[in-house]
Amino acid sequence: MARTPRWEPAYCEFFVARQRSFLRTAYAMLGGWSAAEDATQQTFTALYARWPRISPDKVDAYARRVLVNTCFAVYRQRGREVLVDAPPDRAVTEDQDERLALLTALGELTPRDRAVLALRFLDDLPVAEVAQILDLPEGTVKSQTSRALARLQVAVNPSRKEAPS
Numbered sequence: 132m133a134r135t136p137r138w139e140p141a142y143c144e145f146f147v148a149r150q151r152s153f154l155r156t157a158y159a160m161l162g163g164w165s166a167a168e169d170a171t172q173q174t175f176t177a178l179y180a181r182w183p184r185i186s187p188d189k190v191d192a193y194a195r196r197v198l199v200n201t202c203f204a205v206y207r208q209r210g211r212e213v214l215v216d217a218p219p220d221r222a223v224t225e226d227q228d229e230r231l232a233l234l235t236a237l238g239e240l241t242p243r244d245r246a247v248l249a250l251r252f253l254d255d256l257p258v259a260e261v262a263q264i265l266d267l268p269e270g271t272v273k274s275q276t277s278r279a280l281a282r283l284q285v286a287v288n289p290s291r292k293e294a295p296s
Contacts, residue, residue, distance in 0.1 A: 153171045156254055
């Protein structure tokens with residue numbers, strides 16, 4: 132019978148502590164629970180394989196970077212899938228209508244814009260940490276955040292002016 136590696140309890144603690152957060156971030160980036168679950172699982176599988184080599188003080192940033200890269204890969208792969216013309220018919224309430232408008236607006240953003248918004252507002256990360264995770268300058272993170280929020284506002288409330296490009 133194989134012995135459990137000494138580092139595995141630390142990995143398990145990290146998994147339990149971050150699973151929901153990573154799933155939420157992946158959902159915001161990908162727009163679907165099944166894709167988010169797949170991306171999160173792929174992320175934790177990759178982390179498990181590399182865990183002994185990850186510096187303990189950088190594990191959170193490294194893990195988020197792996198999650199973002201995995202979501203980008205899933206997004207690119209999904210672009211090759213065949214989509215149907217219309218969703219199944221269902222009754223829509225007013226709350227669901229607003230939520231669908233927001234999800235549709237998020238779906239129209241670029242993957243990088245969704246990543247910036249998810250990391251900044253869902254994970255509540257500072258600009259510097261988002262910049263490090265996405266390997267971007269801080270100014271770019273700030274401007275992307277501003278433009279993505281403006282695009283969301285226009286998409287959700289079309290009576291507003293055009294979003295800046």
